[in-house]
Amino acid sequence: MKLIYRTYTLTAIWLLPVMIIGSIFCFYMIEYIAYEETDEFLTYEMERLVNYHKEFKHLPEYHKVADILPDVKYDHFYFKDTLLLEPGDNELVPYRELRFTIDHKGRDFSIVLRHLLLGRDDVAQGTLLIIIGLMLLVALFLVIMVNQITGQIWKPFYHTLDNLKKFKIGEALPVFQKTEIEEFGTLNATLQTLLKKITSDYHHNKEFNENASHELQTHLAIIRANTEKLLNRSTGEVEAMGELKKIYAASTRLSQVQKSLLLLSKITNKEYSNNQDVKLQEPLNLALDFFSEAINIREIELKKHLEPCMVNMDAGLAEILVNNLLKNAVKHNLQKGYIWVKLTASSLIIENSGLPFQGDPNSLLERFAKGENGNIGIGLAIVKQICELYNFSISYEVSEQDSHKITILFATT
C-alpha cells in the first residue's frame, strides 16, 4: 500500500471518534442553548407580567398566558418540562413551563407561562446534518492537506528511493538530495556510508581477484613454459619424462581450477550484470554443435527437443551455463550412451546415461564434488551459482537405470 493511501485510511479512522463525540457534544449543546433561550424568554415574560400587575393591578389577560390558577401559591417561581397533545397532528409536543405566583387583591394567583421547546428528534436531525456537512468539509480539506504535505515532506525520501533503485554495484555512488528533515538526513548519510562500503568491498574483491589471477597465472605460465622446454629437450629417459609429465599435468590442472574458482568468485561478486533477453536455444545449439564431434566419437545417441526460450540474463553466463551442462553430459557419459536435451519456454532438462551413483545427487552440484576417478568438478558448481544468481531452481536426479537428469526451472518474471 502506498504511503499516501495509508495516511488517508488512518486519518479517516481517527475521524470516526471525532464524529461520534462531536455529534453527542453538538446534540447536548443545541439542546442546552434551546433551554437557555426559552427560559430566558419566559423569565422576561414573567418580569413583564409582574411589572404590569404592579402598575395596573390587573391580572394579565388570559390569552397572554397559558393558565391562571387561583388560590395556588408557589414559594418561588420554577421551570418545568411538560408534554402537551397537539390536536392538529395528534402528537405529544414538548413545552417549557414557568410557574410563579402573584398576590392580587389578597388572593394568590399562580400564573403558568408556556413556550414550545425544540423536540429531541429535531435536535438530533439538526445535529446529524451539521456533523455530516462538517465532516465532508473536513475530509475534503484533509485530502488536500495530506496530499500537499506528504508531497512536500516525503519528496527527499522518494528522491532517495529513486536513486537507490537505479543504483548498480560498481557504478558511481548516487547523490542524495539535501534535506532539512533530520531523519531523512540521517537516512541518506547512513545509506551513503553503506553504499560506499559495499562499493569499496566490491572493488577490493574485484581487485584481489584480478591480482591473484594475474600473479598465479603468470607463474603457472612460467612453470608450463619451462616444463615444455625440458620435455622437448629430453633425450627420452622414461623416468625423467614421467616426472615432467606430472609437473606439467599438475600445473595445467591448477590453472583450470584457478580459472573456474575465479569465475565462481566473479559470479558471486555480481561482476556479470549485463542482463538482456537471451534466446537460450541459440547458445544451446552452438554448444551442441561444439560437442557434436565428441558425441560422435563416443557413439552417443543425441535426442533434442528445443522450443524457443527467452531468459533475461547475462549472455556470457548463458553460454557458460549451457556449455557446462552439455560438457558434463558428454564427459560423464558412456560409450554408446545417450543424451536427451529438452528446452521449453520455462525449463531446461538434460538427461544422460552415466555410471551408477549412490548418495544425494544434488551433492554433485557442490564445489569440488568428488566424482569417479577422484575427478573434482567445478563445472556444475558454476552452473548452480549462475542458477542461484538468477533465482532458477536446479535439481539433479539419478534414476535406478543410472540415468542422470538435471532440471532447471527458469524464474517466471
Place this chain on the structure above:
Amino acid sequence: MKILIVEDNLKLLESITEVLDAEGFRCETSANFRIADEKVFLYDYDILIVDINLPDGSGLDLIKEIKIHHPNTGIIVISARNSLDNKLEGLELGADDYITKPFDMAELVARVKALLRRRNFSGNNIVTFGDISLNTNTREVMAGNQQIDLTKSEFAILLFFFSNPKRVLTRESIAEHIWGDNMDLADSFDFIYSHIKNLRKKITAAGVEDPLKAVYGIGYKLDAN
C-alpha cells in the same frame, strides 16, 4: 618478421622470446610500458604480443597507440583474465587474438603463425610438412596427391602440429587448442587419442607415411622419419 613482446615477468618474457627466436622470428622485448611505448613509436612491427597488466601502465593504452601509428601491426593480447572477459575486451580493443595465461608455447607459436597468415594477404595459405599440405583458407588437405577429408577438430589438430613441427605437443596442450576452456572434456575419455587415431588412419589410407609420432605417456610430435 619482427615481433615486439611486452611482458613484465622477465622469466616468462625470456621463455617466449626463446621459443619465437627458435621459430626464426626477430624478437624485441620490453618489460614495461614506457620502453614499449617508445619502441612502438619509433619502429614498425609485424606483430605485437602484449600483456594487459603492466607495472607502469596498461597494455590497453599501448594497443590504442599502435592502432594510431601502425594500424597494420597484428596484435595478440596476453591476459590473465578468463575467456569471458577476454572476449569482451578483445573485441573492444581491436586486438586480433587473445591468449589466456598460462598458455603453452606451442599454442602461442600457432597463434602467431595463424595471425601472420591472416595478415599477409599476398602470402601463402599453404602449410606443408613432408608430403602433406594444408590450405588454411579452403581447409583442403592433400596427402601425397590425394585429397583427404578431415573433421573440424582433426583439421585443427593437424594445423596445430604443422605450426609446431618437431615439438612435443602434450595431450593437454592439444585438448586446450581445440576445446579451449572445455579442455577438461578430455579428462574422462581419450578423445585426443581417438582424433589422432582417425587422423593417422586417413593419412596412411592416402598412402602417405604417418608423421605423428607418439611420445610415450606425454603426447605426440610431428616428425619425419
